[in-house]
Amino acid sequence: MxxxxxxxxxxxxxxxxxxxxxxxxxxxxxxxxxxxxxxxxxxxxxxxxxxxxxxxxLSRLRELDLRKCEIDGEGISNLKNFTLNSLDFGELHHLKAKFPVPIYYGRINIVSLLERALNAHSQEMIIHLGFSGMEEFQIGWEEKISKLLPSLQSIKIIHKVFSEPCGFSNLCISFPNLRTLDISSARCVSTLKGIQNIKSLQKLVMRNVRIEDSDGYKELSELKNLRVLVVSDEDNRNVNSRVRVIRSLLQAEVRMPSLEFLDCSMTSVEDHELKLFVEHHPSLKTVVAISTRCENSHISTINLLNCLTTHSTMKSLEYAISNDRDRLAESCIVFIGKKLNIIHNQLKDSEISEFLNTLCYVLKESKNDMVKAFAISCFSIASFFGTERFIELFWLETPGMVELIFKSWENFKCSAKRESVFSLVLTIFERMINFWKMGKILQDRLLQFIMEKTVELSCVYSGYIHRVTSILIEAHRFMSLDLYTTLFMDRKMVKGLFDFAHYLIKLDPQSYQRILELYVRYLYQASKEMLNYLVSNCQAVEKCYEQVMMISQLPTKEAQKNLAEMVLRLIWVIDTNGFRNPSDKSRALMFCSTLSILLAKNLIVNREDVNTKIKDFNDSWGQSSLLDCPKMSANVFKTILNSEHSTDQSIHFGFLLMHTYINVECFLESKELWNWMKTISEWYRNSRKATKNTRESTAAILDEMRMVEKQWWSQFLPVSEFF
Incomplete structure (x- = not known):
């Protein structure tokens, strides 16, 4: 396995x-x-x-499977650089224009394509050729290819339409030396007449081929060397209308003396019919009867692959995965899921271990995302994985299982499928957290993995923010000191948690409050280097500013206080004096705006240190030219100047911000704001409590406002009317 x-x-x-x-x-x-x-x-x-x-x-390449590839004309020509003995094509519709069939629009000249693709050595040596596309070939392609590729022993032609008279018979006559023939999902095949010409045929695969007349199978008796027969009906999900191929073979009295392997999965076959067929074929060693009415059958003379026992289920799933039989694999996984969900108490430890190993095998080896999704659903839904018995039996293996499940999900090729299965992955994480709640001590490695991956995906799927928040909060409760230290030193972790908090503020204020509280705990332990990283690489200042601007919408004061604590942790790494470049200036401006608002809302305890920071900025503003920074919202200085909790320095800062709004545009377009600015400036200018700097700032603002008004009205009134 x-x-x-x-x-x-x-x-x-x-x-x-x-x-x-x-x-x-x-x-x-x-x-x-x-x-x-x-x-x-x-x-x-x-x-x-x-x-x-x-x-x-790669010149020694001999086998090439292009079933999932869209190869272009240049790629077809490039195949001549390899001497191939096995070649499988996928869809070729897009090459019809390059290899047209005269008169027959819509068909592809497969002979010309092969002549372009295969060099002389390949044409001589190739023994297997496969086509899995829906395109139709030109009439007479069988005979031409048989001459072009004289050594062919295996042909796979999936979805082929045998519409022309004797189409299937022509194929058999043209390739009498075949040992393997796969006509799965062939259309318009009413009989296997002509197959007796392939005397050396050892393997016949005809999945999803419906032959209504039992006489259509008669010539199978002429295949004395046939060892493998696959007749499953996987495309038909309606159990009642599945093909009754075993009954037809019995009615036609078909005998295949060398038959060793039969796959009749998902067909309509009764227990007595299968047993009679086995009696008629004494060479039979293995029969695959997955998802049939023989699921609970036992035939002592053969190896019967069904879901009767744990071992046969495991072997059935291994067969399905190794042969890319996705529907069969899904059926087996559903069966395992039911066992682990409903009757796990009746299973032995060894049986459960086999089932888990099999599910892990699926996640590692299956090439189909849907099959992997079925396996993940087992881990997520089956009640066994929430029991103490599971964690006691598989304590050592659990971290590896969870990591394998996540990696398999992460590698899904389809983003829509990845999103639909994300809920199952979260359920698995929640189950692991629940074991800690039950008092079970799991490895730090597992808890760290859950924390890291949950944070990593926290902002990806908005529909799961409540569950993501709960996982992070609960996981944090059970962290050891060593793990706690490891995580708050992890830049990716700290940044991700900060981004998630910022993501939540608009979507779910309550979850925002919970995550912010957790994040502040991290910041208390963060080094100066980590704080610098947040400021320089994570837009911490800019995002804190955005959050502060929304602070009035938060449900409780607790979230506001946590935000204030986070801002205060950053105060020691923000330079508000002696700006080096415009970026530093902009960041300092936003930071001082944030601090001033927090002061105005009385959310700062250590007001003296904050006041000093703002003073440094105010002094730098006066020493430098006009800052080439983004304009702060007018709500910032309105909040500052209207609050009784603002300090002298924050008030002075508020007037500095106001100064950037004194222009003709504001005068003309924001009359209400303009009048408020004039009123508040006059009040502070005349206030005895205001500092000298503040009174000077307001006087300058009022002078400039008069100049703006004068400049505007001078276009319409005589200058004398302004005095």
Missing amino acids: FPTLFQLAAKSAAQGIHNDNIPIDFSSDTKSSNAVVRELLELDPKNIEKLKTHKNQ
Whole structure:
């Protein structure tokens, strides 16, 4: 069940090449080339382009599966650089214009395409050819390809339409030396007449092929060498209308003396029919009967793959995964899920262990995201995974399982599928947290992983913010001192938590309050380097300013106090004196605006230190030219100047901000604000409590306001009327 070291090495090499971490500057042998290219195309079908740029290094490539690739005309021509003995194509519709069939619009000249793709050695050596697209070929393609590729022993033609007279029979006559034939999902096949011409046929795959007349199977008796027969009906989810192929074979009195393997999964077959078929075929060793009425059957003379026992279920799932039989795999996983959800108390420890190993195997080896989603749903939904028995049996393995589940989900190719399964991943995290609540001590490694990944994805899916918040809060409760220290030194973690808090303020103020409280605890332990990182790389000042501007909308004073605490932690790394560049000036301006608002709302305890910071800024403002900074909202200085809690320095700062609004635009477009500015300035100018600096600032503001008004009205009135 588990991959070999060679397979793991091939996957690792392919991943490195895909990520451009490993240059392909070496020549590999045939086995390695085949394995690495196979894994490379599985990672991303677009890696087919690497065959163009690295044809010399991969010159020993012999097997190429392009079923998931969209190869272009240049790519087809490039295949001549390889001597292939096995080639599978996917959809070829997009190449119809390059390889047209005269008169027959919509068909593709598959013979011309193969002549372009295969060099003389490949044409002579190739033994397997596969097509899995829906396109139709030109009439007579069978005979032409048989002459072009004389060594063919295996053909796979999925979704082929045998519409012309004797279409299937022509195929059999043209390729009498075939050993393997796959016509799965073939259309317009009413009989297998002609198949007796393929005397050497050893394997026949005809999944989802419906032959209504039992006489259509008769010629199978002539295939004395046939060892493998696959007749499953996986495309039909309606149990009552599934093909009754075993009954038809019995009615036609078909005997295949060499038959060793039969797959009749998802067909309509009764227990007595299957037993009779086995009696008629004494060479039979294995029968796959997944998702049939023989699920609970036992036939002592054969290896029957169904879900009767734990072992047979495991073997059935292994067969489905290794042969890319996704529907069969899903059926097996659903069965396992029911066992682990409903009757896990009746299962032995060894049986449960086999089921878990099998589910992990699916997550590692399946190439289909939907199949992996079924496996993840087992871990998420089955009640066994919430029991004490689970954690007692698999305490050591649990971190690895959770990491494997997350990695499998993270690698889903379809973003929509990834989002739909995210809820299941969160459920698994919640179950792990619940074990801590139950008093079970799990590894720090697991808790750290849950914290890191939850923070990493906290802002991705807005529909789950309540669950994400709860996971983070609960996980924090059970952290050891060592883990706590590790996490608050992790830049990615601290930044992610800060971003999540900022993300929440508009969506869910209550969750914002809870996360902010948690975040402040982190900041109490944060080093100066971490605080500098937040300011320089995470827009901490800018985001704090945005949050402060929304502070009146928060439900309680507690969130406001936490925000104030966070701002105060940053005070020691913000330079408000002697600006080096416009960016520093803008940041200092926002920071002082934030501090002044917090003072105005009486949320600052250490007012003296804050006042000093604002004074430094006020002095720097006076020493420098007009700041090339973004204009602060008028609500900032209105909040500051209207509050009885504002300090002399914050009031002075408020008037400095007001000064940026004294212009013709404000005079004309914001009359209410203009009049308020004039009124408040006059009040402070005449107030005995105001400092000298404040009175001077207000006097200057009033003078400039009069100049703006005078400049505007001078266009319409004589100058004398202003005096």
